[in-house]
Amino acid sequence: MEHLKKLPFTAVEVCGGFWANRQKLNREATIWAVRDRFEDTGRFAALDFENVPGLHFFWDSDVAKWLESAAYIVAKTPDDALQAELDSAVDKIEAHQDPNGYYNIYHTVIEPDNRFKNRDHHELYCLGHLIEAAVAIFEATGSDRLINVLDRYIDYVIERFCVKGDTGFKTPGHEEIELALYKLNAVRPDEKYTKLAKFFLDHRHEDSLPADHWCNDSYYQSHLPVRRQTTAEGHSVRANYLYSGMADEAAAENDEEMFEACKALFNDMALKKAYVTGGMGSSHMGEAFTVAYDLPNDTAYAETCASIAAAMFANRMKDLDPDSKYADLVETEMYNGILSGVSLDGKSFFYENPLEINLADHGRHVSVRGDDRLPITERKEVFDCSCCPPNLTRFIASIGDYMISYDDERVFIHQYIDGEAVVNGALITLETAYPSSGLVRLNVAGGKGKTLYLRIPGWCEHFTLNAPYEMKRGYTAVALTDDVVELELEFEMKVRFVTADPRVRHTAGKVAVAYGPLVYCAEGKDNAAMLWDLALDTRCEPDVVYADYFGAPEITLKAFAHDENDVRALYLPLKRDEKQKTVPVRLIPYYAFANRGASDMRVWFRYR
């Protein structure tokens, strides 16, 4: 196991290009849109410990992720209004903390007698998100007020779970507390934090579920001791939060057994259970992973939060096991499975991210009783379960976290984000229009004697680099021999046709279209033909044109299609010499689907 160091997001400036635009939208539109919806639904009013209609035990976590997002934003772009929100929220949390340290709005206002009785009630999940918010606020503003509040709460948790052992469970129903405690330990080291995290990891499988419980142990990843888990199971957000905590434990304790489990879990997830968009968790039942290679497109659950959680896990693994496959998955999530969760105007969201929409099915499914389950087709401004919107705001605001890691001899560039960073004394400047362009210009000042590792994306078949290099597990290792080194790295960008492992039933005989890290889709509103009938002409000359509306290129291909009017019977003998018409197919980045109203949509196509 290696131990690359994380570069604090404060050390990274996102300067221009794709992510600067996205951060601007996040800062100017999304953070306020989410705030307004949280205000409307009572999530902020609940901070006053009022019995707000609909008050839910997970509301604390929604607000916490929003506070974390706001902290990331003010750290980079001071904003009095946001700062005032942060201060006010911390005031209220501080004021309403129980004398014994406990803090959860629902379990104080509605069910004070049921604290820590039910693993499904998300108290420790909420604490975990509050800790992440507290750490972000501390890093952004230097204020440790919220950390101090939560330190007292953590003491209470230790007393109840580890000393008295009088709680209803030892297995937090929704993991998050584990990774949060390691994050807190990183800014305010205290053995009690890591011991508590390890307590939850080590005892995770020990509670028994009642026979009539609504779900099984796998749902919670408590079916086996965590170190013996080798397959990604159950609720896919919970799973990846757990795995993130496990990776943190592996790093903190130099725990090789845990590290091996993390590698196995990552491989199972990334090589057998990930959509081409990075979508994780193919079934809405349990919002869960199912079995290997079970990746239906139209009923894909692929929750936005699960993609974020997978990026969090992969981002930890890259520092323990510097292989490009981890940052490749992060990249797939960044540009596809995560980004599809927010609209182009930054104000509405997808919780689920299907890879295929057939509107006729939706008509049919509601026509009789509507009890079947297909993902929604239009983005919504708010969900009852609103975990994804503030998870998106924090992900986008802290995108710099994913870019660089290092140790004394090496600096790794994992993601090609236009920006600059001071890394262990060296100033790195990166200029790029990636992913619209494959050209990356790097300037490294003060890094002489170190080695620069540049990730070559898994999708890239050809690249050029104006310096000698060695390939090391998917990275080019470039010796920095001067005080200032100028590098030009160029990835060949072209329209790519991607096939899936033949064990994936749902994509047999089909290709997805990609360009750089971007996966593309066709929408019904851009294409007159029936999308399922299109057979892409993979020998045609694609037309690739940057589209400002999408913030990335759109692609036009040719495809073979039947003529709807040229059919005389439902079933006919196969005609092998049948002439099909050729039609143009307009493809847009997957992340931009459903921004222009409900439409048929498709990622996987037959081809010739």
Next chain:
Amino acid sequence: MEHLKKLPFTAVEVCGGFWANRQKLNREATIWAVRDRFEDTGRFAALDFENVPGLHFFWDSDVAKWLESAAYIVAKTPDDALQAELDSAVDKIEAHQDPNGYYNIYHTVIEPDNRFKNRDHHELYCLGHLIEAAVAIFEATGSDRLINVLDRYIDYVIERFCVKGDTGFKTPGHEEIELALYKLNAVRPDEKYTKLAKFFLDHRHEDSLPADHWCNDSYYQSHLPVRRQTTAEGHSVRANYLYSGMADEAAAENDEEMFEACKALFNDMALKKAYVTGGMGSSHMGEAFTVAYDLPNDTAYAETCASIAAAMFANRMKDLDPDSKYADLVETEMYNGILSGVSLDGKSFFYENPLEINLADHGRHVSVRGDDRLPITERKEVFDCSCCPPNLTRFIASIGDYMISYDDERVFIHQYIDGEAVVNGALITLETAYPSSGLVRLNVAGGKGKTLYLRIPGWCEHFTLNAPYEMKRGYTAVALTDDVVELELEFEMKVRFVTADPRVRHTAGKVAVAYGPLVYCAEGKDNAAMLWDLALDTRCEPDVVYADYFGAPEITLKAFAHDENDVRALYLPLKRDEKQKTVPVRLIPYYAFANRGASDMRVWFRYR
């Protein structure tokens, strides 16, 4: 509208070949297997008007269909035990009839105060099936005891529905009474029967459903006056029972408007909503038709009863509108969608008939909560809702009904069943091993001066006939110029690849394999490869071998398949020159699937 006459099943002898085997199995195994299960579940005990656990308002109809089946069997093969069952049942029905004529076990034993209050309670559906049983018993044995019982019940129905009008509805929830009344009228003509049938047809759309009703009007085909209906909607068994009654009305009243509606409904159903197996009703929600071209294979509902009902409707239409498309659909149902409902040992059944089974999905679907819906994968001996097994026994026992119709100048052979029949003075003998062979030998004695119409199946591209003929709407018209005419008709039998209308999303780029009227499927247990990965080599030389176990040929083709072990990543660039291995694919008749335990199964394949 034409008015071909039905040949009573008593006039047709099934002598050998495919259907004689099936009738023997039906007579020796299935009829008793169903009886035993009905005994076990209390359906026969309920005839004593006992409050049997689980007593349901549709039980009368299950027993009625069993009695109808038994009558068809004893008519051809006298059997004391079956005859005793018939006599005993009629005794009990007679004994328990209300003095006012009413008869329904549930609504006498459990809810006597709620008679005719709820359209969903199937009282008239049960009466319809009792009428069909009574007519069968009368035709089989000459006994009109049950007819007389039901005649009194019908008088009571007329009084309540047409005279007093004090019932809770005028729209029977599950159609059946209409066609039954026309059937009764055929053996005991009485205007009151046809007037009552017409009453139900004419008033069908007039009741309003409460706003919070569990389903909509389309479910019951009561969304429009029946003569204005042009698309097949709602519960697919109910729909086809209604359409059968509508066709009966059109014939009885020479009602051209009704005839036009029937033609439109048939075309919509057969050309837009039928599976290649004849399966009808693609959604388990409402057991219903959905929208045109919506024919998912793995979640296909395709109830056995719906295929039987569609055959009943088509069989009526062929006599009003002698086009081969009607008997073509009957044939598709006979050899596929209906027959798949019963196991090869005659003792277990499918209610639903999917066209694709992926066992991994079933594992996944029960792994978390099991609330999603896929068809079962193994045949069952009994269902709570056990409409299909006795529907199968009556269909198979009365298969002769589908073979021949006639008028003064013409005799039509619609189905190629090895057998003989006296038709309007002519003796027709048909010898064939159809569908294992395409050769049909006909001997017609005493038909001189008439014209013999022989259906050329829609699937048949080439045939030979040793006599001059004219084609008339899919039939060869052969003038019978001698007292005895010997004909030899041979349909070219070959493995056929069938495509679906490109508007069917679920079969885009795929073919089904057929041989004569038989649709084929591959089962996992016969094929080592992943079924979804197979791309059939449509240029290969098929191997067709008669298989006694299936009672029809099995087919071996070649297909291209990936090597499961030759995969290094979940997503890879398309390699157009990739070499795939060639594997043999064993295909069996669709009707024989799931006779050897649960297995993956597939009808539609990619191809090259």
